[in-house]
Amino acid sequence: MVQMMEPQVLLGKSYSQLFxxxxxxxxxxxxxxxxxxxxxxxxxxYSLAFDGEDTVDAVHLYREGHRGYAGYRxxxxxxxxxxxxxxxxxxxxxNPTDARDEQTIRVLGAVPAWDxxxxxxxxxxVEYEMNRSGIRLVTIFGSGGAGAQGAA
Numbered sequence: 001m002v003q004m005m006e007p008q009v010l011l012g013k014s015y016s017q018l019f020x021x022x023x024x025x026x027x028x029x030x031x032x033x034x035x036x037x038x039x040x041x042x043x044x045x046y047s048l049a050f051d052g053e054d055t056v057d058a059v060h061l062y063r064e065g066h067r068g069y070a071g072y073r074x075x076x077x078x079x080x081x082x083x084x085x086x087x088x089x090x091x092x093x094x095n096p097t098d099a100r101d102e103q104t105i106r107v108l109g110a111v112p113a114w115d116x117x118x119x120x121x122x123x124x125x126v127e128y129e130m131n132r133s134g135i136r137l138v139t140i141f142g143s144g145g146a147g148a149q150g151a152a
Contacts, residue, residue, distance in 0.1 A: 007046070007059045008077055008121045011142040015039070015054045024048070045072030061138040063129075076138055077124055078117075086113060086132040093117050093124075102130060112136070 010018070015037060018024045027041040036057075037050035046069075049058040063082040064071030071082065079092055090096070096115035104110050114127045127137040 005074070006077065007061060007074065008140050010048065010056045010059050011122060011140065013056050015050055015056075018048075018056070042069045045070045046074075057142060059140045061140075063134065063136045066136045076135075077121075077140060078119065080124075080126070080135065080138060082135045084135055086115065086126075086128050089115060089126055089135070097123075102132070 010023070015024075015030065024039055024041070027039045027044075031038050031040075035052050037054055038047065039050070040047040045062045045064070047060045047062075048056050049060070051057040061072040061074075061076060062069035076082070080089065084092075093115075094117075097118045098116040100111075100114050102110065102113045110130060112128050112130055113132055114125060116123060116125045121140070122143045123141040125137075125139040125141065126135055127139075128134065129136050
């Protein structure tokens, strides 16, 4: 279902609309944490985060095996593929609006590099494998979503 469309079209849609349209069949039951709704579809390789109004605020698209998800098999936005290195992504999308290099944080350990881009429909956050040889997570935010505030 979700894999047959551009994932950014989900931004701003309500939970009830997605449910009614059969777009979140096969997902784990929705979980509400601190007023926000989360829906996971590990077998389909994606998860959705909803804002306080229960509309889609972020779409997370996972590479095979990342966080236990099957790989997202749909089309990634902006011509991206999970096999692209950071250099490949930057050759297509240019310099990111914001970025972080790989680093080690005392309480978290090694954390990967990421790039964030302001795009027509909002924001795209690209998280890389530790060696930057591929993408492990693509997150799409709407204009007012967490990407706009700089959250990963």
